[in-house]
Amino acid sequence: MMLGLMILILIxxxxxxGQEQPMGRINFNNDWRFFQGDxxxxxxxxxxxxxxxxxxxxxxxxxEGDFSDTHPATNQGGALPGGIAWYRKSFAMPITEQGxxxxxxxxxxxxxxxxxxxxxYLGKRPSGYTSFRxxxxxxxxxxxxxxxxxxxxxxxxxxNSRWYTGSGIYRNVWLLSKNKIAIDHWGAFVTTPExxxxxxxxxxxxxxxxxxxxxxxxxxxxxxYDQQGKEVVSRKSQQILTDSLTxxxxxxxxxxxxxWSVSNPYLYQIKTQLLDGNEVLDEHIVPLGIRHFSFDAxxxxxxxxxxxxxxxVCMHHDLGALGATVNKRAMNRQLExxxxxxxxxxxxxxxxPAPEFLDLCDEMGFLVMDEAFDMWRKKKNKFDYAxxxxxxxxxxxxxxxxxxxxHPSIIMWSIGNEIREQxxxxxxxxxxxxxxxxxxxxxxxxxxxxxxxxxxxxxxIAQAGALDILGFNYKYExxxxxxxxxxxxxxxxxxxxxALASRGHYDLGQDSLRFWPPNPKxxxxxxxxxxxxxxAYDHVAAYWGTSHEQAWRAVKExxxxxGLFVWTGFDYLxxxxxxxxxxxxxYYGIVDLAGFPKDVYYLYQSEWTSKPxxxxxxxxNWKVGEIVDVWAYYNMADEVELFLNGQSLGTQxxxxxxxxxxxxxxxxxxxxxxxxxxxxxxxxxxxxxxxxKPKKLRLEVDRTTLQxxxxxxxxxxxxxxxxxxxxxxxxxxxxSFDVKxxxxxxxxxxxxxxxxxxxxxxxKEAYNGRCLAIIQTKGEKGEIKVTVRAEGIMSEEVVVxxx
Numbered sequence: 001m002m003l004g005l006m007i008l009i010l011i012x013x014x015x016x017x018g019q020e021q022p023m024g025r026i027n028f029n030n031d032w033r034f035f036q037g038d039x040x041x042x043x044x045x046x047x048x049x050x051x052x053x054x055x056x057x058x059x060x061x062x063x064e065g066d067f068s069d070t071h072p073a074t075n076q077g078g079a080l081p082g083g084i085a086w087y088r089k090s091f092a093m094p095i096t097e098q099g100x101x102x103x104x105x106x107x108x109x110x111x112x113x114x115x116x117x118x119x120x121y122l123g124k125r126p127s128g129y130t131s132f133r134x135x136x137x138x139x140x141x142x143x144x145x146x147x148x149x150x151x152x153x154x155x156x157x158x159x160n161s162r163w164y165t166g167s168g169i170y171r172n173v174w175l176l177s178k179n180k181i182a183i184d185h186w187g188a189f190v191t192t193p194e195x196x197x198x199x200x201x202x203x204x205x206x207x208x209x210x211x212x213x214x215x216x217x218x219x220x221x222x223x224x225y226d227q228q229g230k231e232v233v234s235r236k237s238q239q240i241l242t243d244s245l246t247x248x249x250x251x252x253x254x255x256x257x258x259x260w261s262v263s264n265p266y267l268y269q270i271k272t273q274l275l276d277g278n279e280v281l282d283e284h285i286v287p288l289g290i291r292h293f294s295f296d297a298x299x300x301x302x303x304x305x306x307x308x309x310x311x312x313v314c315m316h317h318d319l320g321a322l323g324a325t326v327n328k329r330a331m332n333r334q335l336e337x338x339x340x341x342x343x344x345x346x347x348x349x350x351x352x353p354a355p356e357f358l359d360l361c362d363e364m365g366f367l368v369m370d371e372a373f374d375m376w377r378k379k380k381n382k383f384d385y386a387x388x389x390x391x392x393x394x395x396x397x398x399x400x401x402x403x404x405x406x407h408p409s410i411i412m413w414s415i416g417n418e419i420r421e422q423x424x425x426x427x428x429x430x431x432x433x434x435x436x437x438x439x440x441x442x443x444x445x446x447x448x449x450x451x452x453x454x455x456x457x458x459x460x461i462a463q464a465g466a467l468d469i470l471g472f473n474y475k476y477e478x479x480x481x482x483x484x485x486x487x488x489x490x491x492x493x494x495x496x497x498x499a500l501a502s503r504g505h506y507d508l509g510q511d512s513l514r515f516w517p518p519n520p521k522x523x524x525x526x527x528x529x530x531x532x533x534x535x536a537y538d539h540v541a542a543y544w545g546t547s548h549e550q551a552w553r554a555v556k557e558x559x560x561x562x563g564l565f566v567w568t569g570f571d572y573l574x575x576x577x578x579x580x581x582x583x584x585x586x587y588y589g590i591v592d593l594a595g596f597p598k599d600v601y602y603l604y605q606s607e608w609t610s611k612p613x614x615x616x617x618x619x620x621n622w623k624v625g626e627i628v629d630v631w632a633y634y635n636m637a638d639e640v641e642l643f644l645n646g647q648s649l650g651t652q653x654x655x656x657x658x659x660x661x662x663x664x665x666x667x668x669x670x671x672x673x674x675x676x677x678x679x680x681x682x683x684x685x686x687x688x689x690x691x692x693k694p695k696k697l698r699l700e701v702d703r704t705t706l707q708x709x710x711x712x713x714x715x716x717x718x719x720x721x722x723x724x725x726x727x728x729x730x731x732x733x734x735x736s737f738d739v740k741x742x743x744x745x746x747x748x749x750x751x752x753x754x755x756x757x758x759x760x761x762x763x764k765e766a767y768n769g770r771c772l773a774i775i776q777t778k779g780e781k782g783e784i785k786v787t788v789r790a791e792g793i794m795s796e797e798v799v800v801x802x803x
Contacts, residue, residue: 022183023283028104028175029057030710031089036061038084038152043116045148049088056710057173060110060166061085062155063323063747067756069581071158078164078318078573079584082155087169089149097177098142101211103185104149107131107171107355110324112154118147126388128155128165129317129351130396131403133185157383162374163316164573164585166324171354180211181218181274182282184245186402188272191444195257195292202252206272210241217241219275222250224288227258227267259304260289260408262344265365289362289408295446295469295490297483300562301411303367309556310367310563311608312345313338313590314495316572317353320593321747321759321774323573328356329713330774333702335364337591338569341601342608347494347565350374350417350450352400361409369448369471369494369565370404371414372397376430378420394437401441410445412469413438414494417450419461427460435466450494454478456485469562474498474544476554483560493555493564498545500534500578500587503598503751504729504768506618507535508628513550515543516578525578532583532754536599536618537629538660542577548590548600549659552607557657566590566604576753583754592751594772595715599631603659606635614640614684616674619729621690622667630663630672637676637683645670691726694733697788697796698725705801706743710779713746714800718771718788731769733790737762739775742802743784746776777802 033052041047065071065081073082093102106113110128114121118141122134141147155167187207194201202224210216218241223234233252240246258266268288274281294302301308319330331354338346345367348357351374361368376393379386397415404410415434421427435447446468453459454475462470470486471494472479482491500516507529516525516534520543534540538547545551548566555564571589578587590604591597602615615633622628632640632652641651642663652661665672669690676683698719706712720731739745747759750767757764764771775784780802787797 021285022176023280024100024177025105025174028089028173032057032059032169033088034059034061034085036083036085039086042086042088043121043150043152044119047088047150052088058170058326059168060170060323060325062164062167063321063325064760066758067582067584073158073161073164075576075581075584076163076574077159077161079581080164080573082158082167084152084154084156085168087151087153090146091149091175092144092146093140093142093177095143099180101178101180101182102136102140103133103176103178104136105131105133105174105176106169107173107326108352109151109153109169109171110155110165110167111160114152116150126392127385127396130399131171131352131355132399159381160383160385161574162380163575164318164324166318170324171326172356179281181216181241181276182209183207183272183274183284184209188284188286189405189442190270190288192290192292195259195290198256200254200257200290202254204250204252204270204272206248206250208239208241208246208248208274210243210246213243215240215242216276218281220248220250221273221275222252223271223273224252224254225269225271229269232268254290257290260291260365261304262308262365262367265289265363265408267363286406287362291408293411295562297488297490298560300559308344310345310492310565311343312347312367312369312563312565313343313569314347314349314565314567315569316349317351318573320570320573320595321749321772323759326354326356327711327713328360329711331357332360333595333715334570335360335366337595337597339364339366341590341597341604343569343604345369345563345565346569347371347414349568352396352404355403358404358407358409362407366409367411368407368409369412369414370400370410371417371450372400373416373419376416376419376421377426380420393434397434397437398441401438405442405444412446412448413442414448414450414471417495418452418473419449422451422453422459422461425460428464431461431464432466435464446490448492448494454481454485462486471495474546476546476551479554479558479561490562491560492562495567496545496551496555496564497548497566498542498577498588499538499548499551499600500540500542501536501538501598501600502533502587502753503536503592503596504619504770505533505536506629507537508626510535510537510539511629512539513547514540516540517543519543524580528578532579534578534587537631538600538603548603552604553657553659556607570595571751571753579754582756584756585753587753593753594749594751594770596717596751596770596772599633602633606633607659610636612636612676612684614674614676614686616642616672616686616688619691619727620667620670620672620688621729624667624669626667628665628667630665631660632662632674633660634676634684637678640674640676643673643675644668689724689726691728692722692724694720694728694731694790694793695723696721696794697790699786699788699796699798701798701800703800705803706777706784708742708779708781708802709777712777712802714743714775714784716773716775716786716798718766718773720766720769720790720793727769729769732765732767733793734763734765735771736789737764737773738787738789739784741784742778742780742782743775743800744778745773747774748772775800
């Protein structure tokens, strides 16, 4: 069965902030007062907050705490504190804005937020991931008078999540001043009923809000610009706006459109203006992408008419040492690392993302599964969203779709992950109701859910017959039964693998796949490593998962699976399977929490890219005579030959559907060298040498020039090396960091899942020879000098320019 052709042209967000860049919106992040604790009287305007901490948003107070097994979130929630806190901000509204409508937009507050303006209660939002708006107009003061916004955040009822959530106003905040005639919130939706190489027909549905109390006639002007800013087409029309909301439909035609794709994410811009004569009443300027896609039950996914395998990873929202605090550059770095690996898709797990993350997926050419819920009425944690589902699911789901529907990166909506209602008949009606909500707001994309039950008689969500795509998590050995059990259904491996690893740690002599923990009766592994490590050879997984090689092979060989989403792209805070505390972050990632790739990263790079790859591991520091398993991932070559101290140990070729080659080598100090060859010619050579004692530091900064905003970041990787420049593979030296100039130390990490040193101090031990420092700008021009020191090792420094 071929799902009806999905042909879209989509407007999407500003390259700076948020989903859109409407007229009259300003960033409202600076100069908030913060108090951790509960002060009910802080909602009043007269409350004295001058002793409270002054800070800029976004802000996550949990990441600032110490790791502890006493926090009620447990190590599943990152072993970090929750609690209650207040935020307050005083501001003046210019007299020139009097007579306008004033709103405040929150992109996300975790969780149970309540908002007051000048002592007047505006409302509550339980979900920690939903973007929402409050109308300040009835209570705002203009001129010199001060206005006070007060926000109470309650993340005290724990546990409420299966992973780290963060706490506070951790996403961006915006203040808007709008005319009484304006485009409604999330009120522009653009599709294309026709797309070809020769032309695209654009249809924009625009919703207007008229609060003047009378019918008005205005001019709507829509102008399309190409990527260079050249006008492509423009159209004017007269619109009669009745009181309250009016919806109109406009059409444009584009000749020879540039199509958005994963390899060429071409961006147009649309400017939408409401005019009263020469006066601009409202204006939106948003990027725009044009593409069409389809799914086929036998052949998978097609983008712009070409077959594309969805090569995706699942991603939670935290940003390592930054916690949940939204930062576009940090998200950009994550996506850069994943793109270099060959990934072309992201599954948002398992909640509405920050708008900026979707902006980046649009700009960089990632396909997205946008997911709404991790649970419905049946809870997974004592205090989770199930408590709020009945009252809030419709509003939260509608807001997600309305906010995100103009992103070209989004190719499907997911209404849930491993929802427990799939196992009883209530799942039928709930599935139909949720899909109906989605389709009422956006009929242009398919709807899916990530399921686990492969028996159609037991899967009541699938029985609803409402999903366009069935996603299945794990159970690769049952893939071939899926087209039989669910005939003519479009299928995707919505979550795979759950393999485990600590970067740079290797258990020798283990040739078979081990399951940690081995079964659902054991919450934690009993025979794991005492130091809470997991071997980085691809041979440890949670009992429900498998190895990276096996999971990818199973999808690679089956055209009827549109693609896969590996669990996970990056390690994340919380859910540290297979260990109890002191483990406090996950072992699942292809990349560790600090952004250092694990060895399996190069498996995917060798499979998912056309660039030459040769990666040989492990390190070469062992006891003499130990039998070491030496692995190599490679591509674009026929074979790999391994040498130890110049002596050949033989040539290996990938046989059948194997994805690596290996040797068993008795250790002796020196150099192992791998050479990949094609038709007898050398392609790549890689060497690993035995390291001596730590002697020096090497610093690598991802960017030496930053922008003079308050959000730009430099990521400095620290490597501990011997005198010959070899990484010391087990180095755990304590590193101290000193930052001077127009920046500050925003976080430190070493990627080890059981490190209990704070992520917010100025000292951090290296893990397996590496550490990461995150430097943030203060909003001033100048330079930032970072000095790194370790006892007995020469210090090093790096200078970053801020312009």
